[in-house]
Amino acid sequence: MAPRWAFSAICTLSLLLTLAHSKTLKRDVKALNEIKASLGWRVVYAWVGDDPCGDGDLPRWSGVTCSTQGDYRVVTELEVYAVSIVGPFPSAVTNLLDLTRLDLHNNKLTGPIPPQIGRLKRLRILNLRWNKLQDVIPPEIGELKRLTHLYLSFNNFKGEIPKELANLPELRYLYLHENRFIGRVPPELGTLQNLRHLDVGNNHLVGTIRELIRFEGSFPALRNLYLNNNFLTGGVPAQLANLTDLEILYLSYNKMSGTIPSGLAHIPRLTYLYLDHNQFTGRIPDAFYKHPFLKEMYIERNALPTRCKTYRCP
Template structure:
């Protein structure tokens, strides 16, 4: 009788354990690899995310919603979900880039902007092969931009501005065929802008302003057919020299050209005024000479043109009124 009771108790115990395991499996359907990585991230980020990351399943278990800032895929053929998005921004995260992020290999979006992350971006970032958006701006990240970012072939948006990156702009960024937006402004980048960036067929926005870059515009656009989709080009507040080459007029989709606060010189070519969609032109605080071509005055879309802080000759023809043009130092226009 005692043996029978012992057998029944043992069987019941195994049933309870099995039920608990089964319940856990049913309740937590996020891939274990991703759960482990997110728990490591949770531990490294501390109280700033603990209050919003509740429960055992980052993707939600039916009773609890997904963790804040976590996006997951639908269940796959094995009835598991994977983490595809991690967005934890503007919560004053302090410390190094959380290395466990590298294990979330199905990420398509990584957004940790407006925090206080320090140190380098780990070179293992190249493992995130599905990443489309990488937003790390407004942090305190340092050292060089890792060339391994050039391995993220699906990347469309790269935001690394407002950090403390040093060294050159990696040429490997030209290996990103889908890249549309590249923001590297307000860092401590040095050297020349890689002209290979001009081969990016989809690049619409390039901002490398407020760095310590050198070189000339002629070097940047030396490739025939370069920057075919570029709309916005920000090169301001660097140490660029040389003139404005006439080939710049070949960038027919250009809308914003920002060259302020460099050391550029020479005359402004007439062809620049024939860029059909040019809307904002900033030439101020350089060493330009000569006169502003009258064709700029007649441009149908140009709204703003800043020219102060140069050595343009005084014009003899009054400007008159223009319903689009809002100019500074208009006495120097011809």
């Protein structure tokens, strides 16, 4: 019997030979060459030849991942980040219909995300953070039903957060902080059964937490909730304690008021609680000082008395 390593080597060689003799889908070749032309010299030096999946002695283009489907190779991942790409979002990307990952973060892309983004039905990860993208988020982004990770932070997006994001049943991580969003956080996001991380901090959002969690069973899997540095008002509703998986609650730098409900201290996994720079009054419930997992509780710049001199409890 052949050793296990020999069998593995044969499988690897077979895969390489399959890739070598497969043709790259013309649609993907055309799209990547259009992208190459639009991105300029920053990627040209690393993208040699006409075939992004490699051709003969030429390797596949850097940042491009291909896989075989039948007799053809298709582009499944495109990662071109931190190379100071300047210019509008490359619309030809939306012709790469087999993409599962698109990562263009930490560049200098401008303009809007084209509505054709909704064509990428297989996309699971979309990372566009740290660019200079503008305008509103197109509602067509809600057509990316397989999306699990969406990173749009540190851009110049404006308008309201589209409620169509609630149409993404697999979404787990949603990063929208450091933009110019206005209006309210759509309560429809609370219907996302798999959402673990929601960050809308550092925007111009208004409204109350009560409005955000108004649906019964809202945010059943949420672990981290960042609402800081906005213009939220109202109090901390007792219903927030129903988010039993919550570990981080960040409400700093808003205009919230009222007392802190003791129910928050009974969220079993709560580890970090940020309430500073608001208008809270009353006293801190004793239960917070006995919480087994609470590591830090920031309450400065409110009207709350405290026995924690460093404003960190316990």
